[in-house]
Amino acid sequence: MHTSAIALNFSIHKMSNLLSEKRRLEDRQITPPLYTECYGEGDETLVFLAGLGGTTRYWKSRIAPLTRSHKIILVDLLGFGESPKPWIRYSADHHIEALRGTLATLGPFTIIGHSLGALLAVAYAARFPEQIKNMVLMSLPYFGSEEDAYRYFRKNRNDRLRGLVVTNMGLTIIACLITRRVLGKFLPYLIRDMPKEVVADLVKHTWISSTSSLWEVVYRYDALSDILRIPERIDVLCIHGDRDTTAPLFSLDLIQKHRPGWRIEMLHDVDHHPFLRDTARCIELIKNIVP
Numbered sequence: 001m002h003t004s005a006i007a008l009n010f011s012i013h014k015m016s017n018l019l020s021e022k023r024r025l026e027d028r029q030i031t032p033p034l035y036t037e038c039y040g041e042g043d044e045t046l047v048f049l050a051g052l053g054g055t056t057r058y059w060k061s062r063i064a065p066l067t068r069s070h071k072i073i074l075v076d077l078l079g080f081g082e083s084p085k086p087w088i089r090y091s092a093d094h095h096i097e098a099l100r101g102t103l104a105t106l107g108p109f110t111i112i113g114h115s116l117g118a119l120l121a122v123a124y125a126a127r128f129p130e131q132i133k134n135m136v137l138m139s140l141p142y143f144g145s146e147e148d149a150y151r152y153f154r155k156n157r158n159d160r161l162r163g164l165v166v167t168n169m170g171l172t173i174i175a176c177l178i179t180r181r182v183l184g185k186f187l188p189y190l191i192r193d194m195p196k197e198v199v200a201d202l203v204k205h206t207w208i209s210s211t212s213s214l215w216e217v218v219y220r221y222d223a224l225s226d227i228l229r230i231p232e233r234i235d236v237l238c239i240h241g242d243r244d245t246t247a248p249l250f251s252l253d254l255i256q257k258h259r260p261g262w263r264i265e266m267l268h269d270v271d272h273h274p275f276l277r278d279t280a281r282c283i284e285l286i287k288n289i290v291p
Contacts, residue, residue: 033102035082037074040067044290047073051115055081055201062279079209090212092123092221099124110134110290115141119217126226134289135236139272141247146219152248176207236262237289241270
């Protein structure tokens with residue numbers, strides 16, 4: 001084996017061991033609050049949680065129609081954006097602990113999440129249902145299990161490299177480091193189909209907050225058990241793009257099977273980012289679900 005290949009394998013193994021070591025550490029107390037931005041006025045409060053790598057700026061420039069009659073709270077998740085980035089295992093429980101410390105004083109509100117944020121919205125509603133009036137889940141990435149997630153991404157023949165990277169922890173860590181330290185300032189010029197401010201913020205995390213959140217929440221968190229715990233009184237809307245290759249469409253069939261009262265809105269010719277691709281329709285759907 002070439003020296004360079006041996007070095008790469010060693011680096012991947014070392015990084016994976018580092019993350020495994022952190023997973024074995026005892027839980028640490030997380031000090032809230034998370035970073036938030038508030039806009040608008042009104043009796044109804046809407047809380048927005050972005051996806052993996054997202055920040056408050058994922059929503060900020062597009063929420064104006066909602067601020068006229070609602071109070072808007074944009075939250076940077078633990079480990080992302082301007083929020084604290086502790087050296088911990090970014091499990092669903094740790095994320096929810098941080099969110100609870102930030103949102104505990106709020107009255108009942110509507111929680112709106114995208115991708116990772118949608119999974120955490122489910123987890124929050126299952127644990128603190130008394131705080132939740134409605135839920136809007138955009139591009140909910142439910143696979144069934146970690147193994148099912150691996151199979152889903154690896155079978156995509158149109159993007160084999162991505163499938164390899166996002167299912168190998170060592171390669172994900174390396175990709176994260178390269179993106180942040182080498183490509184970061186060039187990303188807005190390389191990724192042209194996304195708003196520049198959203199792309200610019202893709203580096204506002206650490207390799208452990210990004211990688212650990214992906215594995216611990218997206219791959220390993222049992223969302224279905226929490227979905228079944230959410231009270232029937234909570235009105236839930238799932239918004240999904242019919243061209244989403246990140247959050248599997250088959251998960252919507254499973255959700256509808258177990259929660260037939262949850263509404264599903266499929267947006268035509270839209271990928272993993274409904275709020276960015278069809279903002280007007282998403283705003284309309286949110287207004288329809290909020291009293």
